[in-house]
Amino acid sequence: MPNEPLLAEDVRKVYAPRRGPRIDALNGVSMSVHRGERVALLGRNGAGKTTFLKIAATLLAPTSGRVEVFGHDVGRAADLVRPEIAVVPQEGKPFFHLTPREQVYTYLRSRGMSREVAHDRGERALAAMELAEVADRLAITLSGGQKQRTMVATVIATGAPLLFLDEPTIGMDPFARRGVWQSLRDLTREGSTILLTTHYLDEAEALADRLYIVERGRVLVEGTAATLKQEVGGTLRVTVPQGARLTETLRTFGRVVPDGDTVHVIVDPGRLTEILGIAVRERLTATVGPVTLEEAFLRVVGRSIDDEAG
Ligand SMILES: Nc1ncnc2c1ncn2[C@@H]1O[C@H](COP(=O)(O)OP(=O)(O)OP(=O)(O)O)[C@@H](O)[C@H]1O
């Protein structure tokens, strides 16, 4: 499909710093993001997420490979790509000498919006990020989370066809994070497409239609939260406090994760009654919960680290 919002093929990036060895930050990343999707890039610190986002957002040239945004090459046709995208950079800060209201308005005007449109869109984004109370204070006086909300407001106000958000909710309180999730859902409903990174796996689960896990500059797995969870070998986690002495028996039900004297077992729903029966017979309590995306992530990335090590 030539007009995919984002299409990346075999992207490599080697950093050659003045001091120290060269760094292979991306080792052949391929991915696609379809229209109206919200896709999350997950991965440990240094995995290559920001590097990929910068390349896709025309801010950094790849060493090799191809990245197209709506059919335009991000290197050769950056001028055609930029009007289609908006970026929340990692650790970006609003301009300290402007208020949130001025920053959002000025940015929208610089993207060519009329006064009326810039005003209306800006006010809506400030309200969505609950910045009304601080909208006329200089950015330098805002709290960390308020600054971050200003950055997100500036970008969601654009309603750009493709949004890149690098750890957009970092430092935000739980209410503010949910405000961002809702705004991003609204944007995709209106036709925008979103690629974001996050270390909050509950956020990835709440927000992303699809996930890519990146490790050492490579895509380790791609899929929905549900398919990634299948990687851990079941969909339920049974926790048995004081269950350590039953470890061998519990192992026959699925993967066992010891945690002091407590044992967690990842099981399929079909075997739940059986395992709970054993706990009751042994006069132990057991609690049941869903497997989380965090567990799947630890499993998938952990396995890759082990493979690499040995
Ligand atoms: N300008 C640069 N010069 C040299 N090396 C760099 C540069 N930027 C990033 N790197 C290195 O490239 C690798 C990937 O970094 P990147 O910032 O893409 O990771 P990340 O997945 O975004 O990590 P985090 O979760 O910590 O933000 C790291 O090893 C990093 O040290």
Ligand SMILES: [Mg+2]
């Ligand atoms: Mg990063």
